[in-house]
Amino acid sequence: MRWIKISLGLAVIGIIGFFTVRELLMDPMYFFELFLGGLTRGSIYALIALGYTMVYGIIQLINFAHGEIYMIGAMTALIVASVLGMWGWNTAVIAILAFVFAIVYSCAYGFTVEKIAYKPLRNAPRLSALISAIGMSLFLQNYVMLAQTPDYLPFKSLIPDFKFWEPFAHIITSVEITIIITTVIVMILLGLLIKFTRIGKAMRATAQDKVMAALLGINVNNVISATFVVGSATAAIGGVLIACHVGQINFYIGFLAGLKAFIAAVLGGIGSIPGAVLGSLVLGISESYFTGYFYSEYEDVFAFTILVIILIFRPSGILGKHDTQKV
Amino acid sequence: MKAFFKVVAVAVFSMVVFAAPGFAADTVKVANAGALSGDLAPYGISALRGVEMAVEDINAKGGILGKKVELLAGDDVCKPEVAVNVATKLVSDGAQMVVGHVCSGATIAANKIYKDANIILISSSATNDDLTLSGEHPNFFRTISNDGAQADLMTDFAKNELKVKKVALIHDKGDYGKGQMELAKAEFDKMGGVDIVLFEGVTTGAMDYTAIVQKIKRSDAELVMWGGYHSDASKIIQMLKKKRVDTLFMGADGIYGDNLPNLAGKYAEGVYATGPNDTSSNPMHQALTKEHQKKYGEDPGTFFITGYTAMQSLATAAEKAGTVDYDAMRAAMFEITVDSPMGQIGFDEKGDIVGAGFSVYRVMDGKYQQVN
Structure with a gap:
């Protein structure tokens, strides 16, 4: 069994390596452009996947309503930007306020969803909380559909086409470069938060052992709420950025994005923060290459195939811990 | 009882x-x-x-x-x-x-x-x-x-009015969109003189279409022909313009109406579509x-x-x-x-x-x- 796995793995790596080198030599510019496109997409996945992985790390729950938080972030930004735009405010101020409002709103939603749908079920079987999460996701989707509109709404980019960036715009647009830079900054801030702050320490402690953490005087409920709030904030940033990139949103955008980000989190090893980022980038970049070199028809099929292949070799994801689940 | x-x-x-x-x-x-x-x-x-x-x-x-x-x-x-x-x-x-x-x-x-x-x-x-x-x-x-009549008109217009030599046919994998692009492909093959450099389907409602846009760019297509509806078309049109890809865009009655210009805004300028005869x-x-x-x-x-x-x-x-x-x-x-x-x-x-x-x-x- 072991040698089959090893030879299969080598074959896959060999084929991928061969294609990569061949395409790189044939048209390096195209190769690079696809890489940047994939990096952008992967960054968005990462911003969403963080929420999945952090929540899972702490309470072992797949928060399926997380994609909806991302959508609510984009919707809030759209509403704020339209209203302020009508009042004729400065575009830079609008952009900042839209981001701030989107983050605050999404955090409020994330916080409330946890209190309503997950906290009462904390000691219930894990399946009940999962069903509750799916219900919450459907509720939020339909709520936004009814309260706003089922149609696509145009989203005027909050990030202008920078003048100085014009020579490079055909390779990577201002919005895309903003997405990549923002993601890097968010990741660094999050790393610092988890590594060096009191709440970060509390989060790590709770993730390791909830009961022990509580015994040592950590308020576990607050830590869980904080985790939801932080995850929602990064998702909201992702939502606003992708809306700027694509230029239109509706109530349904959270579903597919949430699903892909969830795959990315599992790919990287759910529960692990670097894993979520790595999984997102792997997924985004490989999707981009697949569309670029093969068929975009099967883009989603390909995403799931990658997931299956990686889980065959590393059942707990690329950076996942190899420990058996406590039952 | x-x-x-x-x-x-x-x-x-x-x-x-x-x-x-x-x-x-x-x-x-x-x-x-x-x-x-x-x-x-x-x-x-x-x-x-x-x-x-x-x-x-x-x-x-x-x-x-x-x-x-x-x-x-x-x-x-x-x-x-x-x-x-x-x-x-x-x-x-x-x-x-x-x-x-x-x-x-x-x-x-x-x-x-x-x-x-x-x-x-x-x-x-x-x-x-x-x-x-x-x-x-x-x-x-x-x-x-029917779409046959529409495809005839689209392909004829592309060849004789727009005078394009290379087209990319992109569709949304649905009955309407894919059917239309297959008809257009058959029509182009019959006419000759126009190269189909790309024939691909995309997932409707996908997060972004950057990769397919880059593919269109590499194919050097002078015209993108779209089989599908306005909501995905609008995403692709915006991305083409944002990536400074210099190509024309044409669709059928699925993108005709006020919806597309409303959604894509200034990016929709210059987009072609076929629609029912103007009988106003x-x-x-x-x-x-x-x-x-x-x-x-x-x-x-x-x-x-x-x-x-x-x-x-x-x-x-x-x-x-x-x-x-x-x-x-x-x-x-x-x-x-x-x-x-x-x-x-x-x-x-x-x-x-x-x-x-x-x-x-x-x-x-x-x-x-x-x-x-």
């Missing part, structure tokens, strides 16, 4: 059985089915408003065969699986003829139900060739030309447009006029047949000439409209304007 229950049961049952024909005699039930919600709702609502207005006019003149028309409405969100449920419900509600559905995929799925129930189906917007040309849908008619010089058309503006405070949508004509055709056929029975109605459909807002129209032996066609439009200053 048991016997008593039996009597009651029989009585209740027979009441239902006898009540049904008596009830149906008062009105003619016509159903309208299409997307009334979801992102394709603008198409369905425009058609529904046309049908509603036609029903009002018909009822004002005394109805069909002296009976008032009662309109039922069904919402299929343009999804085939929902369309089948909607069709089943409309049939069980007693619909005697149906206008709809709006999207081709939904229409094909739903027509299985109508065909079995012997109900005439007339669509104001479903353009897929198979609906009429395959011969599998004998009860189907439409007041819009027709006095009936002008009167209806005015009526629509008065009632809803806005210009009519894409399928308002074809929807009106569809309802009008049904009424004309029923009057000619002197009954709303399926066989007589169907025979009459082939013989009628309708004085419609689209001009004088009729139906050929396949069920396709005679006397109407498509034109090419281009977005200029945020609105589609006719170019040929």
Whole structure:
């Protein structure tokens, strides 16, 4: 069994390596452009996947309503930007306020969803909380559909086409470069938060052992709420950025994005923060290459195939811990 | 006691059985089915408003065969699986003829139900060739030309007016979009002189289309031809412009109407689309447009006029047949000439409209304007 796995793995790596080198030599510019496109997409996945992985790390729950938080972030930004735009405010101020409002709103939603749908079920079987999460996701989707509109709404980019960036715009647009830079900054801030702050320490402690953490005087409920709030904030940033990139949103955008980000989190090893980022980038970049070199028809099929292949070799994801689940 | 229950049961049952024909005699039930919600709702609502207005006019003149028309409405969100449920419900509600559905995929799925129930189906917007040309849908008619006619026009325009040598054909994998691009491909192959450098499907509602846009860019296509609806088209158009890809963009009636320019804004400028012939010089058309503006405070949508004509055709056929029975109605459909807002129209032996066609439009200053 072991040698089959090893030879299969080598074959896959060999084929991928061969294609990569061949395409790189044939048209390096195209190769690079696809890489940047994939990096952008992967960054968005990462911003969403963080929420999945952090929540899972702490309470072992797949928060399926997380994609909806991302959508609510984009919707809030759209509403704020339209209203302020009508009042004729400065575009830079609008952009900042839209981001701030989107983050605050999404955090409020994330916080409330946890209190309503997950906290009462904390000691219930894990399946009940999962069903509750799916219900919450459907509720939020339909709520936004009814309260706003089922149609696509145009989203005027909050990030202008920078003048100085014009020579490079055909390779990577201002919005895309903003997405990549923002993601890097968010990741660094999050790393610092988890590594060096009191709440970060509390989060790590709770993730390791909830009961022990509580015994040592950590308020576990607050830590869980904080985790939801932080995850929602990064998702909201992702939502606003992708809306700027694509230029239109509706109530349904959270579903597919949430699903892909969830795959990315599992790919990287759910529960692990670097894993979520790595999984997102792997997924985004490989999707981009697949569309670029093969068929975009099967883009989603390909995403799931990658997931299956990686889980065959590393059942707990690329950076996942190899420990058996406590039952 | 048991016997008593039996009597009651029989009585209740027979009441239902006898009540049904008596009830149906008062009105003619016509159903309208299409997307009334979801992102394709603008198409369905425009058609529904046309049908509603036609029903009002018909009822004002005394109805069909002296009976008032009662309109039922069904919402299929343009999804085939929902369309089948909607069709089943409309049939069980007693619909005697149906206008709809709006999207081709939904229409094909739903027509299985109508065909079995012997109900005439007339669509104001479903353009897929198979609906009429395959011969599998004998009860189907439409007041819009088929995709074949549309593909001929698109390919001809691309080659002879736009004079492009390389085209990329992109579709949304659906019955309507993919079918249309396959027709266009066949047409280009037949004409010769135009290279198809890319033929690909994309996932509808995908997060972004950056990779496919880069692929289009590498293919050096001078024209992107799109088979599908406006919401995905708008994403691709925006991304093409943002990535400074210098190519023309053309779609069919799926991107025609105000929706695309509204959604894509300034990026939509210069986009080509084929749509139903502009018949706005027709006095009936002008009167209806005015009526629509008065009632809803806005210009009519894409399928308002074809929807009106569809309802009008049904009424004309029923009057000619002197009954709303399926066989007589169907025979009459082939013989009628309708004085419609689209001009004088009729139906050929396949069920396709005679006397109407498509034109090419281009977005200029945020609105589609006719170019040929």
